Amino acid sequence: MENEQRSPGTSLVAEPRQRRSPVLRRVLIGAVAGCAVLGGLLWLLPEEPRPAPPPAPGPKAQALTAVTAGVPAALPDLAALIGDRETRVRVRPRDARSWAVLGSAYVEQGRRTGDTLYYPKAEEALRTALKVRARGNDANAVAMDGLAALANERRDFRAARTWGEAAVKAAPRRWTTYPLLIDAYTGLGDYKATRRTLDKLLELHTGPAVMARAAAVYRDQGWREDAAAQLADAAAKATAPAEQAAWLQRSGELAWERGDREVALRHFEAAVRLDPDQREALAGEGRALAALGRTSEALNAYQVALAKQPTPQYALELGELYESLGLAQAARVQYDTLRALAAKDAAAGVDDELVLGVFEADHGDAHDAVRRLRAEWTRQPGIPVADALGWALHRAGQDEEALKFASVATDRVHGGGVRDALYMFHRGTIERELEKFASARRHLQEALQINPYFSPLRVPPAQAALTALGEPPNEPLPSDTSG
Numbered sequence: 001m002e003n004e005q006r007s008p009g010t011s012l013v014a015e016p017r018q019r020r021s022p023v024l025r026r027v028l029i030g031a032v033a034g035c036a037v038l039g040g041l042l043w044l045l046p047e048e049p050r051p052a053p054p055p056a057p058g059p060k061a062q063a064l065t066a067v068t069a070g071v072p073a074a075l076p077d078l079a080a081l082i083g084d085r086e087t088r089v090r091v092r093p094r095d096a097r098s099w100a101v102l103g104s105a106y107v108e109q110g111r112r113t114g115d116t117l118y119y120p121k122a123e124e125a126l127r128t129a130l131k132v133r134a135r136g137n138d139a140n141a142v143a144m145d146g147l148a149a150l151a152n153e154r155r156d157f158r159a160a161r162t163w164g165e166a167a168v169k170a171a172p173r174r175w176t177t178y179p180l181l182i183d184a185y186t187g188l189g190d191y192k193a194t195r196r197t198l199d200k201l202l203e204l205h206t207g208p209a210v211m212a213r214a215a216a217v218y219r220d221q222g223w224r225e226d227a228a229a230q231l232a233d234a235a236a237k238a239t240a241p242a243e244q245a246a247w248l249q250r251s252g253e254l255a256w257e258r259g260d261r262e263v264a265l266r267h268f269e270a271a272v273r274l275d276p277d278q279r280e281a282l283a284g285e286g287r288a289l290a291a292l293g294r295t296s297e298a299l300n301a302y303q304v305a306l307a308k309q310p311t312p313q314y315a316l317e318l319g320e321l322y323e324s325l326g327l328a329q330a331a332r333v334q335y336d337t338l339r340a341l342a343a344k345d346a347a348a349g350v351d352d353e354l355v356l357g358v359f360e361a362d363h364g365d366a367h368d369a370v371r372r373l374r375a376e377w378t379r380q381p382g383i384p385v386a387d388a389l390g391w392a393l394h395r396a397g398q399d400e401e402a403l404k405f406a407s408v409a410t411d412r413v414h415g416g417g418v419r420d421a422l423y424m425f426h427r428g429t430i431e432r433e434l435e436k437f438a439s440a441r442r443h444l445q446e447a448l449q450i451n452p453y454f455s456p457l458r459v460p461p462a463q464a465a466l467t468a469l470g471e472p473p474n475e476p477l478p479s480d481t482s483g
Contacts, residue, residue: 060084062240067104068142070149070176071209074242075112075277081105089125096139099129104146111153112277114309116348122150123349141171148180155351157187157380175205179213186220189381191417194220208234212247219254220383222417228254245275252284257420259451264288279309283317290321291453312338312345312355319363324456335363351376358388362457366395383409383418391426399433406430410443421447421454425462432465441469 059074063081066073073081085102088095103125110118129143144167151160164181167174178201185193198217201210215230231251238244252267265288271281282305289298302318319334338359342352353376360369369392377385390405406427409420428443444466453459 063105064101066240066243067101067108068176069209070145070179071240072112072242072246073105073108074240074275075109077242078105078109078112082109089128094132096129096133097142099125099132100139100142100146103129104142104149107146107150107153112279112309114279114311116345116350119150119154119348119350122146126150138171141167141174141177144170145174145177145180148177148184152180152183152187154349155187155354155380156349157184157382160184161188173204175201175210178204179209182213182217186217187380187382189383189386191220208238208243208247211237212250215250215254219257220418222412222419224254224258224419241274242278245271245278245281248274249278249281249284252281252288256284256287257451259421259453261288261291261453265292277308279305282308283314286317286321290456295325306337310337310341312341312352312359315341316355316359320455320457335359351379354385354388357392361388361392361395366392370396370398377405383423387420387423387426390430394426394430394433399430402430403427403434419450421451422458424450425454425458428462429465432469437469438472441466441472444469 059077059080063073063077066077067081082102082105085098085105088098089102092098103122106118106122106125110116110122126143126146129139129146133139133143144163148160148163148167151157151163160180161184164177164184167177168181171177178197181197182194182201185191185197194217198214201213211230211234215227215234218224218227218230228251231247231254235244235247235251238247248267248271252264252271255264255267265285268281268284268288271278272285282301286298286302286305289295289301298321299318302314302321306314306318315334315338319331319338322328322331322334338355342356345352353372357369357373357376360366360372370389373385373389373392377389386405387409390402390407390409393399393402393405406423409423410427424443424447428440428447431437431440431443444462447454447462448459448466
């Protein structure tokens, strides 16, 4: 047997495996037992706690989200964000993004409070962001968006267009720039560019802010039902109270423009409940309450709005309400307030020539109104300026030219798609003066059909003018001469 041939490798492996198999068996048994014991121990241990959900964003984070997305932010949150960014730029003066966010927050604070002294601070911060920006971050786009927003608030729509177009060129898919461009194009009367920009915005983004912007464009085109539907959806889908309140306030404005006093008031009141700092809704309450005959409440709402957000427009509306009640001295106080606020705004770079022209045409020097509004028309020929200039020309005795501008404001052919009762009243009054009686009757009737309460001062003369014009004459139909 010694001579039996075996493979050396096979012999060396087989023999040791046979000798070690009992040991391996014991090891395997021990391992299985250990696993069982360990499993039992794990079963006895308390369950590991699940990770807690992330905390809700704090005021600074909420304001940052709102400011960088171009939606309304709550005033306390804005104050927290501004304080945080002011501290950051003191410590890190070359932090371009913090400068850009700070400037944008100043713009929003100025808009919401009516304190235009925030605007020079905003411009300084935003321009600093452009100077110290770091390559590869988004501070440049945020700063240009902020400068476009600032220019819109100052009613410098040419500058807003310039900054907005530069921002789009730098970041074509940054959706937040497009709403700013829509405002700029609308202010300049470029309604084709407005619609084109809205189409691009709708391609890039959806959500409440985009719905609200679409609603504004639809309203200017005369599509009130579409605008109302968009705003209702925007308010329903908004997640922050300040944003939801803003869209409710705009819904109230739409309802007011079509004469739905009760609906408008409900929207305004809901907006104020959500955000007590929603001052535009407070002024809206004043309009609706005055139309409902609740005069004391209307005066109080206007006074609160004007105290919290001192703007020339609110002073004008409150003054005209006083004047309609025969309170001439109280009206003059508000008109003096208007002039003082406009002077303060001018020092902060804000263009108040439109509201000053409207005021001077009705309550001051009509020729001064024409001068102001001609210059404004040259700078930014939007529909509100066309209407105001036409009315100022009428008040100055230049009715032929006045009708040209009133037609721009009210004819769809010229771009005036918005159905505004005041615009129709102005055109009808001018046409009556020019003895275009049929057209005057039609436009005065339309003014009162759109909103029978559009102005406490102008509804009575509109009604009196219609009465004086009487019913249209019963003229025979023209004969058919074709055959």
